[in-house]
Amino acid sequence: MxxxxxxxxxxxxxxIIAISFGLSIYLYNTPDENEKILINWANERMKDITYKNTFKIQEAEINKEKGYCIISYHYDDEQGENQSCREVWKMEDNEIKTNLGDLGGTKVMDLPIGYLNYTSDKLKEIATEIENDSKTxxxxxxxxxxxxxx
Amino acid sequence: MKTKRTGTILCLVGNILNIIGFIIFILYFKTLGSGISVNTEMIVDGLIIVIDSAIMIALSILFLKGKINKDLMKLYSISMLLLSITLFAVLCILFLSSVLCCYMIYIVFPIISLVGSIMILAGKEKNEVKETKKDN
Structure with a gap:
């Protein structure tokens, strides 16, 4: 007995020990669904950046239901100057597709037809809405x- | 036996605080909005910590009530130490992964548990030393 x-x-x-360590290390190394979406976006975005190692995401908020994503990031441009952005992106089919504009900047985005109504004020409105949404x-x-x- | 008992009490206290701490910790992140959202890793690691702590609490209570057979004492000591190390390691991985350094204070509870489990093992060794002295 x-x-x-x-x-x-x-x-x-x-x-118990194997499951504890296994799960913990697996989750440490594996991105979840939302993180995967953002990593795919970051890999695409980094293609246009010369100094890829300077690219850092500071904040990212995803709202799949409304189809928007707010991303704050910074990187060094070709001249070595630090560029900081806080952009609103439109999502389609679980992918971050169209940059609607920078929330802090005055740069006018070259938006495709159908997105022309996204003015600076409209973007700020969307950002506030997304930030306050419980599903974000x-x-x-x-x-x-x-x-x-x- | 006294060291073993003290160690078990330390483990018990450490693990109860661990469970309470983690529940407060998750609630804080989830409801008060600290700027960090609760992700899958935090929830699953939290569950692992709570389950490991609950097992250690159950073992400690069994020991304090004298329900653990003398032949199972060695296994009890080793189990407590291994579970403490696992708990500490899982928490370190979680903190390394996502949680801000200012919440490192939470790591105190697993350390209490780890010290307790080392005392349990040390207590066993002292008893064995005493027994061999008596034999001589």
Whole structure:
């Protein structure tokens, strides 16, 4: 009886420890669905950036239901100057597709037909709406930076 | 036996605080809005921590009530140490992954538990030393 208890105890202990470590390390290394969307976007965005190692995401908020994403990021341009952006992006089919404009800047975006009504005021309105929506998911920038570097 | 008992009490306190701490921690992130959203990793790691802590609490209570057979004492000591190390490691991975350094204070509870489990193992060794001295 004692031998049986010992055996069950040891097997349970091994299973618990293996599951604990396994799950923890798996989650540490694996991006979730929202993080995957943002990583795909970041990889696309980085293609236009000369110094890729300077690209850092500071904040990212995704609202899949409304189809918008607000991303704050910075990078060094070709002249080595730091560029900081806080942009609103439109999502389509679980992908971040169209840049609607920078919330802080005055740069006029070259928007495709159908997106012309996204004026600066309209963007700020959307940003406030997204930030206050309970269904908006804000992503962890530490995790994103780490997963992007891989 | 006294060291073993003290160690078990330390483990018990550390793990109860661990569970309470983690519930407050998740609630804080989820409801008060601290700028960090609760992601899958935080929830799953939290569950792992709570389950491991609950197992350690159950084992500690069994020991304090004298329900653990003498032949199972060694297994009990090793189990407590391994579970404490697992708990500490999972929490370190979680903090390394996403949580801000200012919440590192939360790591104190697993450290209490780890110290307790080392005391449990040390207590066992002292008893064995005493027994061998008596034999001589």
């Amino acid at each position: 004692l031998k049986r208890i010992k055996r069950i105890w040891i097997v349970s202990l091994i299973i 998911v804000s992503l962890d920038s530490n995790r994103l930076t780490r997963l992007l570097e891989k």
